[in-house]
Amino acid sequence: MSESESRIIEILRILAKQEKPIGSKLIADELKEKGFNLGERAVRYHMQILDEKGYTERKGYSGRVITDLGLEKLEKGLIYDQVDFIYSKFEEMIYLTDFLYMEQIGNVVVNTSTVYNEESINIMKEIFKSGLCVSPYVNLNEDKNTGEIEVTTICGTTIDGVLLNNGIASQPQYGGLLKIENNHPMNFTEIISYKKTSVTPLDAFSNSKLTSVLDVITKGTGLIPANFRLIPGIAKEKTLSIINQLENIGIGGVIGISKEGQDLLGLPVPDGMVGIAIVGGITPFCAIKELGEDIDIKLAEEIRNFNTLSPITEIIDSPLKTPSVEKQPKLPFLLSKSWNLIQQVNFDVEKQKGEIIANVSYVNRDKLDSALSIMEDAYNNNPKYINPFYKLIPHPDNDEKVGIATTCSLSIDGILINNGIMSNPKFSGLLELTEPPLFIDLISYNGTTLDPHKIFLSKNMTSITGNKPNKILASVKEIPYVSRDRAVHLLDILNNIGFSIYKIGKPRELVYNSKVDNYNFGVITGGGLNSIGAVKESGIDIEVKAIEKLIPFEKMERL
Incomplete structure (x- = not known):
């Protein structure tokens, strides 16, 4: 820029x-x-x-x-700028926090969300009462004309701000989903790096199909949103003292603190550093979503004076116990998990035979014909944007469901690499079909453990069906300029075969507003889940899966 x-x-x-x-x-x-x-x-x-x-x-x-x-x-x-801006925004919020916890005065970071009925407030009170929150201090502002209620709650970033005010450098690393078993925090199951996304990490996971906050409260087992940050090991004792004093006045949510250089909840902690996990400030709102209530969640949006907030319920200790000390398996980012599959792609461009990477999503058998009809309509209406290939495969353990395999865009990276051209999957995103098309969200393949396209689909962010699609799934690949001529030749062939190639950029060119490194050029490809997204938009219940397995291309059918 x-x-x-x-x-x-x-x-x-x-x-x-x-x-x-x-x-x-x-x-x-x-x-x-x-x-x-x-x-x-x-x-x-x-x-x-x-x-x-x-x-x-x-x-x-x-x-x-x-x-x-x-x-x-x-x-x-400038979506490529937004990828950097998310982290800088949190740095700004941390810097602007000037809360003096001993005097209980000053500014804190808040999330401001909107609910649409009194029942949602009652649900929220129960969640706060359970203690599964950062703080019960809130502000409620009801619009008498619409009945909408604006709810302001304290964000966990406030703790980072307080630490900084006391000379402790806290570095936000990841937001994600934390697995709880019998009230014991076990390990993060999914994470997104704050530094490699245009979507606030916890916002990406604020979906009723991803969280199970209510199950944690009622059964002690489930998934909750949580954040992970690092502090210098030498500051641990001072940090513990501050956290204890914050908890005494009603600001807490700390789930666990590691020993110096020791992994915490499955996430690595470098030597000389200490890891801290804090419950996501949006956790009570996720519970409301799980019950099917409408809510508009906004995260770390602004700074608010603490004296404008008051407890919505009595302060109760968190139900969570000491985190598991068992060593958890390392949580690899999506790209790390995908490279071995990419390496095995052996599709022959000339013969149009060989194995490619497939996404496999599952639908009830009695809805299969309807799903395929929707996929066919989506392709016929927009052949430029929808990949036409699919294959039906059996569900591994449920005869009532059928798998629909579609071509994953990472197949293109594998094909290019198999032909001696380095192709690096850089971003997965949501592309708005303006003129020219523009990415409106991007998440780095190397900054998330969950396929971003699954996130966009779970949050109903696409608009694929109809005669004129508006928002579709797409990916950004980065290829060295020295191999441009041969790469363009192969990409043109793949596009003619039916692989979705939207745009081949030039060196230093912003391609649909995405940015690649110097001496490289960008390639925009269609998401393999676009046809599945069309099915989901049509109201058919479909279990979306991504980057699942290798299948022979010649055995796929065409819509």
């Missing part, structure tokens, strides 16, 4: 935080705090550009405000 683009994005971010118009001087002052040495005259020049593009609007002598188009640009425009 150029320096000019960085300035424009930062100006839009500054305006987006304001509730009223502001002028060039205030913008210049805030830019300076963010490391941009830009005077008022230069700010005015940039503002004229933003006005012309429709991203900002002048309000007389008061200054400017961001427009809806500007907000959309900020949200979607």
